[in-house]
Amino acid sequence: MELKVDRLTKQYKNKIAVDRVSFTLKPGIYGLLGENGAGKTTLMRMICGVLGPSGGTITLDGMDVSTEEYRAMLGYLPQEFGYYPGFSGWDFLMYLAALKGLQKDEAKERCRQLIEQVSLQEVAKKKIKTYSGGMKQRLGIAQALLNQPKLLVLDEPTAGLDPRERIRFRKLIEQTAQSCIVLLSTHIVSDVEQTADTILIMKGGQLIFEKPQTEISEALEKLYMRMFEEKMG
Amino acid sequence: MRIFTLTAYEWKKLWKRKNVWVTLGVMAALIVGIVCASLIGSTNADGKQTTQMQQMKIEREYARRLSGRAMDDALLAEIRADGGSGVYRPVEEVIQSFAWNYEDSSPLDEESLYQARREYQQVFFDAYRMSQKEQNYWKEWEKQLKLPMVYGYAGAWENMVGSYLYLIGLMILFLTAICVPGIFTEEHSRRTDQVILCTRYGKAELYFGKILAGSLFSICCCCLLLLVALVCELVIYGPDGFGAAIQLSIVQYGLPLSVGAMFLIAVLLLLLVGLFAGILAMFLAELTQRWVGTMAVLIGAALVERMVQFPPVTDLMRWLGQFWNYLPANLLHKESLFDLRLVSVFGIQLSVWQFAPVLYLLASVLLVWAGKRVYCGYQVQGS
Structure with a gap:
């Protein structure tokens, strides 16, 4: 590599x-x-x-x-990380997983793992607009790691x-x-x-x-x- | 399959916006309001005060009784003998539209009635400076019309084509201008563009997913508003007259079509206008990356299209006017859609509703292609 x-x-x-x-x-x-x-x-x-x-x-x-x-x-976390306020953290990760080419079952498993790794389990189903700055940043890190x-x-x-x-x-x-x-x-x-x-x-x-x-x-x-x-x- | 998954997500993003629900709700309510407004209040009929609703029911009953009657000498004689009771009013209205050039249409017999209709058509030929070739085209079709024509009550279908499809067309232009640009501009304004564009399927597949979502949205909105208007109209006026001759509604028209065919043609064109409007909105949105700017341009263009007219006083104005009829805000107007002026393509003469689908599909494909170039060539900006 x-x-x-x-x-x-x-x-x-x-x-x-x-x-x-x-x-x-x-x-x-x-x-x-x-x-x-x-x-x-x-x-x-x-x-x-x-x-x-x-x-x-x-x-x-x-x-x-x-x-x-x-x-x-490639996995990328930009400096200014944008999100969709109407989406939950879970929805957002599943959407990015689809964009990154993960199959549905694989995507669900990977999202579950990453949500746990970035400690967002409790808020995963809540809308991103309710997240704190730190939570959003952790979600951004999770999305960058989705496709390994x-x-x-x-x-x-x-x-x-x-x-x-x-x-x-x-x-x-x-x-x-x-x-x-x-x-x-x-x-x-x-x-x-x-x-x-x-x-x-x-x-x-x-x-x-x-x-x-x-x-x-x-x-x-x-x-x-x-x-x-x-x-x- | 991936493209459908991405389309589903775009669709979800779209419906999560409040402005989409509000705009669509307002438009649907407006249609119901406008359809029902004509039945509210009172009117004076034959010297008697009655409600609009009651009067509509009476006239609908008269029209239904006359449906299926040939407009021949026998019926014309009955009308003359009736002496204005109102029972024959629906047919009298058709006769008056045929013989608009006559001060008194009552002495007309069958032959002179249809002659009057041909004279009416000739007035259009002259007013629109139509070539001999165009006139011959219509005259050839005229020969295939069955005479005497059979009267048919088609209140709902005539209203749909005469008023509501055009109104829905305008609403769709506004609706797409308000709701659809966000599919692309939101990615730039929320700065999600950087994340999605560097994903595996973030370029071509996502672009087509977005286009599909926007197009589906436009078409679904057309269907929804159409359904609202159609249900209201059918409940009020009934489904009668689908097979009635188009000439009862558009006197000068020469093709042997039914009112039902006229309605279906207008629906097809509405869907194509919706599709084109959605794609145009998405193209401009990606090009400018500004939601408000795109919306202003599209709504402004629709208003200008409606306000500017080209009376056919010269050959140039005739052609300009003909071209103007093809624009989205004008096309669904009954007079535009069933305009007598023709377009010659490789020697084949086509009327507006025959040529417009080709034009709109072609323009949509071109915009999708150009939009993809803009989208895939986008460079992330700002800090």
């Missing part, structure tokens, strides 16, 4: 949001750090095929990002989660990452410090840092601040 991003570029009229980014990811957890506006969300959207690049390619085991086969292996993705893209996944939920989320991701590529974007360093195997740092649309955590000698927070200041200077 290999995600290959090659010279990926996204240019708007007079702004380059992502500038010739290249990397190759193998199964494991990748923490993508960067300040707001660094190009993380644009990069993730392109990896998920919901935003077309101006240049470059994205392939997963040789399959192009625009193909149905690529999407079949080979590539899981999470954009600011811990936003709105309380400390206990963050721990539970980390465990869930660690379990999932054993056989898949998890790309986790955040601007909160502590979110990735404990879970990510490899750290990627973006700034001004460019990938300025890529290293396994084991090879990073200083504290991640310190490294991040140093890189930020260096660039400012």
Whole structure:
């Protein structure tokens, strides 16, 4: 399993949001750090095929990002997670399961499992509009995991989660990452410090840092601040 | 099968919206109100004050008694001898519509009555600047009409085609403009687009699922409103006259059709208008991603279509007027649907109701195709 991003570029009229980014990811957890506006969300959207690049390619085991086969292996939690207020959490997951190609019985079983994993059993049949921010975020994580993705893209996944939920989320991701590529974007360093195997740092649309955590000698927070200041200077 | 599952979910999302129930409920209530309004109040008939309901029952009884009578010399003589008791009023009304150009239609015999009808048709030919080829087409069909015509009371069917199908058509344009765009715009406004578009079946299959859901919704609404109007009409006026000649209702029309066929043609066209309106609403919604904007454009277009007229004073105006009749807000008007002006396609002359289905189906397919390109090419925006 290999995600290959090659010279990926996204240019708007007079702004380059992502500038010739290249990397190759193998199964494991990748923490993508960067300040707001660094190009993380644009990069993730392109990896998920919901935003077309101006240049470059994205392939997963040789399959192009625009193909149905690529999407079949993808799980995505966007930064701003939308829902249907009239649907219950259960309805929402069953709908997404249908979109992801799960058969009805399989979908029911998977939804039951995930609802339990994200601790939404008690509110599963209630309308999503009654959910708290944290519950919605957990529902978003559940939908991303529905099809047991080979590539899981999470954009600011811990936003709105309380400390206990963050721990539970980390465990869930660690379990999932054993056989898949998890790309986790955040601007909160502590979110990735404990879970990510490899750290990627973006700034001004460019990938300025890529290293396994084991090879990073200083504290991640310190490294991040140093890189930020260096660039400012 | 997957597409039907996705359609079912889209259908569910649609019916979860309050505005759908409110709009549909208001439209259905309006139809019941309008049908019943003509029976409320009092009227003066032959110098006597009576209720509208009572008067309708009397006239319906007169008309039923005359149903099946040939409009020949014998009946015309009976009418002359009657001296205006009102018993023959339903047939007299038909005679007056045939002989609209005559100050007094009472001295007409059978031959002059049908001659008067042909003169009436000629007035249309001249007024609409119709070519000799078009006139010959209608004159050929005229030869196949059975004379004398047989009178048939067809109150419910005539009302349906004359008033309600057109009204339902307009309501459907408003209803689809209000309810259908949300199928696409909601995904963008609620930011669910990012989640669905990156799923395995979130592109082509979901697009067709949405199109199917919107189309089904439009067609079901047409059927529902049609059923409401039809039940009211049949309860009040009865199901009589399905086989009566169309010429009793549309004097100038030349094809040997029945009133029932006229009704079924109008229903088919209503369903096609509904289908097209739904698809157009979904296409514009995906193109603009704005629900209010789409609704405003569609409702505005329907109003403009109704307000603008093209009197056939020049050949250009004749063609413009003919084209204008094909637009969704005009098509279901009885005068538009059974317009005498023809369209020639590969040498075959087609009347409005023969050509419009082809046109509407073709336009719908084109919009579905163009919409798919827009939908699949959508790029997620915003932060």
